[in-house]
Amino acid sequence: MNYLYFLYIEFLAKHNIPKIFGDITFYVIPACIIFVALILVILVLVLFERKLLGWFTQRKGPNRVGFWGVLQTLADAFKLLCKENITPIGADRAVFNLAPIIMFLPVLIALGLIPFSSEFTFMNFQTNVLIYVILATFPVLSILLAGWASNNKYSLIGGVRNVAQILAYELPISFTVLSVIVLASSMNLTQITLAQSNQYGVLGWYWFPCIIGFGLMLICTLAELNRCPFDLPEAESELIAGYNTEYSGMRFALFYLSEYGMLFANSLFISVLFLGGYLSPFGKYLSPILFSGPVGNILIYFEQAFWLFAKSFLIIFIFIWVRATLPRLASFDLLKFSWNILLPLSIVNLLLMSLLKFFVGGVYA
Amino acid sequence: MLKEFYYMLLSFLTVFKHLFKRPVTLEYPEKKSEVGERFRGKPYMKGCIKCGTCIKVCPANAIKIEDNDFIFDMKKCIFCGNCSFYCPVKAIKMTQNYELATNDVNDLKLLYKIEGRENERLD
Structure with a gap:
């Protein structure tokens, strides 16, 4: 970010624009980039999921709106915009309206913490990981609010179930993240990414030494995102639509949007922790080889972002596959699975990683 | 425990294989599913001799003959094919057309003109 800042100020100085203008606008631009990128990615993501689910079940998936069904998500969004917003009688009006908005905020903040390339991290704190882990659990708050304010038994049960689920699955996540922190000896996501670059290439990334943690992280993230097979808060056979039973129109769209945004953010987080973030899987960046001169040097940053996105989409592919x-799962099995199997396993994993760090040390330091 | 895990892996593999299979979806309005040779669809009539066998044989009372109009009532027709089977001159045929849905009730009355025998008596 410092390098980009420097470039930006220099560019402004060339055109005789005062430095104070650059100071103010510099942080607006990346925020806008992240927001637009998020919306675009969600549009792609919904289509990606529906297409893949279609192919997995030998169907075609959406293929009517636009070429190859590309505009399907836009059409859905337009339909949701046209729909009526209904507030049920007896609902807590203020909280009911607030819940979807609160749900969308942590997604935006969480995306700002991810290092998209070596120079582009919107908020590069020393303790990025901690802030992310806290933010990732924030949607549960708004889900509980939505369930509580809806004045509907199905919504309430969905919200409460989600709280129990997150409580059970947040602990294994914390222990797994802790094991990665131990390996990288840093709480900064950029530092963790850089710690994974070594002569072993793909095997040097943390998924290899921390394979148990990688599996745990995938499972627990599924639970945290309320996705199949852990989608108990929205179990349609028991709870109609769970916490968003009473929501319609744009408010429902916000829930939907933030769900997919969180899916994207979490897959980015996993790919930073375990799949080497923006590092190239070939050990070298390809753009300086393909394009000589200054163009290749600038394209490196885009290539880094490309690798990160590719890895995150690989993880999303696994999620859809699952x-x-x-x-x-049944409600009780879900909690039992976490407390009896995942939590002990994650603690063992942390212990193993500490021993690895202690004895082998240098390789993964 | 191990067996369950094995079955889970097996199901993952099975689902993954489906990615590379051709979809079984038939995009209906553009492509129509093929029906068998003896499929009984929309009935068709040409060359009736007004013998009245089909009226007697029809279990749903869907056929009416008024002067020179031969009428199939598609609201009643059950596509049993009895009329075409018992017709002495094989005037009635069951076609392979199965797209019978309309927005107009009057379209459900299939009317065929009986030709050429206006002045002859039936006895």
Whole structure:
């Protein structure tokens, strides 16, 4: 970010624009980039999921709106915009309206913490990971609010279930993240990414030494995102639509949007922790080889972002694959699975990683 | 425990294989599903001799003959094919057309003109 800032100020100085203008606008631009990128990615993501689910079940998926169904998500969004906003009688009006908005905020903040390339991290704190782990649990708050304010038994049960689920699955996540922090000896996501670049290439990334943690992280993230097979808060066979039973129109769209935004953010987070973030899987960046001169040097940053996105989409692919395969767990099994299996496993994993760090040290330091 | 895990992996593999299979979806309005040779669809009539066998044989009372109009009532027709089976001159045929949905009730009365025998008596 410092390098970009420097470039920006220099560019402004060339055109005789005062430095104070650059100071003010510099942080607006990346925020806008992140917001636009998020919306675009969600549009792609929804289509990606529906297409893949179609292919997994030998269907075609959406293929009517636009070429190859590309505009399907836009059409859905337009339909939701046209719909009526209904507030049920007896609902807590203020909280009911506030819940979807609160749900969308942490997604935006969480995306700002991710290092998209070596120079582009919107908020580069020393303790990025901690802030992210806290923010990732924020949607549960608004889900509980939505369930509570709806004045509907299904919504309330969905919200409460989600709280129990997050409580159970947040602990294994914390321990797994802690094991990565131990390996990288840093709480900064950029530092963690850089710690994974070594002569072993793909095997040097933390998914290899921390394979148990990688699996745990995938499972727990599924639970945290309320996706199949852990989608108990929205179990349609028992709870109509769970916490968003009473929501319609744009408010429902906000829930939907933030769900997918959180999916994207969490997959980015996993790919930073375990799949080497923006590092190239070939060990070298390709753009300086393909394009010589200054163009290649600038293209490196875009290439880094490309690798990060590719890795995150790989993880999203796994999530969709799981959704297409496994049926939903029972409510009690879900909690038992976490407390009895995942939590001890994550603690063992943390212990193993500490021992690895202690004895092998240098390789993964 | 191990067996369950094995089955889970197996199901993951099975689902993954489906990615590379051709979709079984038939995009209906553009492509129509093929029906068998003996499929009984929309009935068709040409060359009636007004013998009245089909009226007697029809279990749903869907056929009416008024002067020179031969009428199939598609609201009643059950596509059993009895009329075409018992017709002495094989005037009635069941076609392979199965797209019978309309927005107009009057379209459900299929009217065929009986030709050429206006002045002959039936006895």
